[in-house]
Amino acid sequence: MRIAVVYPELLGTYGDGGNALVLQQRWKYRRHRATIIEVHLSDVIPAADIYLLGGGEDGPQRLAASTLRKRKFAKTINAGAHVLAVCAGLQILGESFAVEGDTQFEGLGLVDAVTTRGADRRVGNMALDISGKVLVGFENHGGVTALGSGVEPLGTILKGFGNDGVVDGFQTEQIWATYAHGPLLALNPWFADHILSTISGQDLDPLESIADDLYQRRLGALGL
Amino acid sequence: MPTSPRAELGRRALLAVNLISRLLGRGSGTVIGGRVGLRIDPELLRHLRPSRVVLVSGTNGKTTTTAMIVEGMSLHVASNNTGANMPEGIAAALAGSRSDHAVLEVDEAWLPSVTESLEPDVIVLLNLSRDQLDRANEVRQIAENWRRALGAVSKTKIVANANDPLVVYALDEARGVSWCDVPTQWRRDATACPRCNGTIVYAKESWSCTCGFVKPSNITTTLNGDLRILGRNLPLRLSLPGEFNRVNAAMALTAITVLGDVSPKLASMRLRGLYSVAGRFGEKELWGRKATLLLAKNPASFSVLLEALVDDKRELWIGVNAEIADGRDPSWLYDVPFELLGERVVYCFGTRRLDLATRLAYAGVRPQVIDDVKNVPTGSGEVVAVGNYTVFQEWLQESERR
Numbered sequence: 001m002r003i004a005v006v007y008p009e010l011l012g013t014y015g016d017g018g019n020a021l022v023l024q025q026r027w028k029y030r031r032h033r034a035t036i037i038e039v040h041l042s043d044v045i046p047a048a049d050i051y052l053l054g055g056g057e058d059g060p061q062r063l064a065a066s067t068l069r070k071r072k073f074a075k076t077i078n079a080g081a082h083v084l085a086v087c088a089g090l091q092i093l094g095e096s097f098a099v100e101g102d103t104q105f106e107g108l109g110l111v112d113a114v115t116t117r118g119a120d121r122r123v124g125n126m127a128l129d130i131s132g133k134v135l136v137g138f139e140n141h142g143g144v145t146a147l148g149s150g151v152e153p154l155g156t157i158l159k160g161f162g163n164d165g166v167v168d169g170f171q172t173e174q175i176w177a178t179y180a181h182g183p184l185l186a187l188n189p190w191f192a193d194h195i196l197s198t199i200s201g202q203d204l205d206p207l208e209s210i211a212d213d214l215y216q217r218r219l220g221a222l223g224l
Numbered sequence: 225m226p227t228s229p230r231a232e233l234g235r236r237a238l239l240a241v242n243l244i245s246r247l248l249g250r251g252s253g254t255v256i257g258g259r260v261g262l263r264i265d266p267e268l269l270r271h272l273r274p275s276r277v278v279l280v281s282g283t284n285g286k287t288t289t290t291a292m293i294v295e296g297m298s299l300h301v302a303s304n305n306t307g308a309n310m311p312e313g314i315a316a317a318l319a320g321s322r323s324d325h326a327v328l329e330v331d332e333a334w335l336p337s338v339t340e341s342l343e344p345d346v347i348v349l350l351n352l353s354r355d356q357l358d359r360a361n362e363v364r365q366i367a368e369n370w371r372r373a374l375g376a377v378s379k380t381k382i383v384a385n386a387n388d389p390l391v392v393y394a395l396d397e398a399r400g401v402s403w404c405d406v407p408t409q410w411r412r413d414a415t416a417c418p419r420c421n422g423t424i425v426y427a428k429e430s431w432s433c434t435c436g437f438v439k440p441s442n443i444t445t446t447l448n449g450d451l452r453i454l455g456r457n458l459p460l461r462l463s464l465p466g467e468f469n470r471v472n473a474a475m476a477l478t479a480i481t482v483l484g485d486v487s488p489k490l491a492s493m494r495l496r497g498l499y500s501v502a503g504r505f506g507e508k509e510l511w512g513r514k515a516t517l518l519l520a521k522n523p524a525s526f527s528v529l530l531e532a533l534v535d536d537k538r539e540l541w542i543g544v545n546a547e548i549a550d551g552r553d554p555s556w557l558y559d560v561p562f563e564l565l566g567e568r569v570v571y572c573f574g575t576r577r578l579d580l581a582t583r584l585a586y587a588g589v590r591p592q593v594i595d596d597v598k599n600v601p602t603g604s605g606e607v608v609a610v611g612n613y614t615v616f617q618e619w620l621q622e623s624e625r626r
Contacts, residue, residue, distance in 0.1 A: 008415075009412075009415030009416050009423065010416055010421075012412070012559075013354065014553070014555040014556070015555035015556050015557060015558030015559045016558075017558055017559070018555070018557075018558030018583075018586075021558065021586050021587075022586060025586050040423070041416075041422075041423050042423060057362045057363075057364055058362075059364070059416075059421055060416050060421060063416070063421040123552075124552070125552075138552075138553045138555060140553065181555065182553070182555030182558065183555055183557075183558040183583075186558065186579075186582055186583065186586065187579075209582075209585060210578065210581045210582050210585050210591065210593070211582045211585070211586075213578050214578040214579060214581070214582045217578050
């Protein structure tokens with residue numbers, strides 16, 4: 001399995017590299033091989049099974065978006081690869097996003113989602129319901145994301161704000177996108193395994209680890 | 225001495241409130257009085273300015289570097305040695321002292337306004353990196369704010385880290401900078417050029433971007449094994465551990481050189497007498513174990529500390545909380561290269577011990593979770609106990625009990 005971390009120098013503000021590590025280790029624990037590839041700004045987009053887009057500051061987010069457009073990243077995804085996009089990464093995949101002021105910047109247009117600047121920055125713990133399972137995380141962003149009709153959110157908000165206080169992120173057959181930033185796969189081992197299972201097409205044996213205790217502890221801390 | 229009746233009133237109120245606060249046993253009594261004093265006279269800092277002022281700022285190393293300058297000068301100086309580094313704490317430190325000199329650490333976000341009030345003789349700028357992102361959301365914004373404030377100062381001399389591109393960017397328009405070429409490992413916040421967002425290329429002894437943003441060439445201080453300031457070798461034998469403390473010392477001694485009040489050579493020799501800074505580095509007793517307490521609160525400070533601990537065979541405890549003072553989001557644990565610890569056993573403490581243990585497990589390290597301090601590991605060996613901010617404070621208090 002090839003796990004590509006896209007532009008860690010631009011989109012890696014909140015321990016985002018952790019998601020790649022978690023996917024790699026959980027795949028290895030099942031006796032498979034997994035390689036992490038860091039994709040830098042000057043690189044052409046290499047082949048991979050999954051691309052990870054993390055969170056970033058405003059200027060770097062714009063540069064990441066324009067470079068990914070130049071490198072035809074959308075074409076790579078449309079050819080069949082998967083994406084996990086977090087925070088700024090989520091915004092980049094949409095039609096357009098605003099970072100500084102109210103100017104809208106062009107996104108990759110992979111999903112019909114438009115992000116505008118909200119009145120407040122949303123900082124705090126969050127949780128969402130994804131088909132009956134709870135994903136816990138932390139959000140820190142100033143965006144409000146509106147999904148086009150027919151776009152499926154990743155889940156409904158139980159705590160926090162997400163896209164708009166009602167739902168969070170979006171999903172397609174190949175894309176998972178969320179405002180739960182940073183190493184969300186470390187906090188949610190079930191979601192990491194769901195991703196591994198989806199991209200490999202295999203059912204995975206359960207894997208007990210300390211991460212399960214962490215997940216339970218976070219659920220408890222959020223009163224869920 | 226205050227020059228206006230209002231400032232004098234502010235100063236007296238500050239001292240009175242802090243005295244009462246201390247008598248009531250409500251902490252060390254620095255911030256609350258400062259708040260009252262600044263309420264009475266918002267210009268209080270300006271009026272309390274002694275004749276010589278040094279400010280120290282940056283993400284990591286402020287407290288130690290400030291302590292080193294104080295130790296090296298060996299003069300009676302006003303200093304906020306409790307780490308209260310916002311205007312309230314600074315006002316309290318100045319009001320409580322009659323010294324001609326002040327050496328003050330300043331929170332990164334407050335540096336512009338404190339600089340404007342105090343018009344310091346020297347500012348030391350150590351480094352800038354990600355820290356408590358839930359509050360100060362962007363490190364580049366801090367660099368931008370510094371740049372605006374420091375481009376305007378005229379009489380202030382600046383001592384700055386030439387290997388931190390964000391610091392160099394903040395001083396793009398400043399004059400009178402003494403650049404320190406000191407080892408700086410953390411680069412993850414400056415891989416993209418702050419001027420053009422291009423990629424900064426790091427070579428062995430320099431760094432540059434194609435847009436022309438490069439490491440400054442007019443270097444005052446080098447620390448390449450030996451310490452050289454303005455072409456002269458200075459002896460540097462520290463009792464404090466780690467390369468990061470040699471970096472702090474190099475910058476402290478450059479500030480002392482620039483200030484010109486005491487001999488840098490004497491100052492350098494005095495630093496050897498510094499064994500502990502605000503409870504850090506010194507040997508303590510913690511739950512019956514002989515322990516060295518260390519503070520590491522963000523990826524950059526954890527990185528330099530882990531580097532220093534790689535060959536350390538002592539039992540290792542790490543504690544992580546996520547209180548407001550720590551930053552409520554411990555995502556940064558995945559920016560810390562815990563892989564450096566190999567397969568060693570690490571005892572995990574703090575309210576976020578499971579976050580830490582999960583991170584360590586994914587790094588291949590062997591975590592042992594301590595749910596209750598009644599169950600701390602027993603043994604006769606020495607312990608190195610690394611805590612983030614509030615864990616460190618708890619451990620320090622615990623070690624000072626009885």
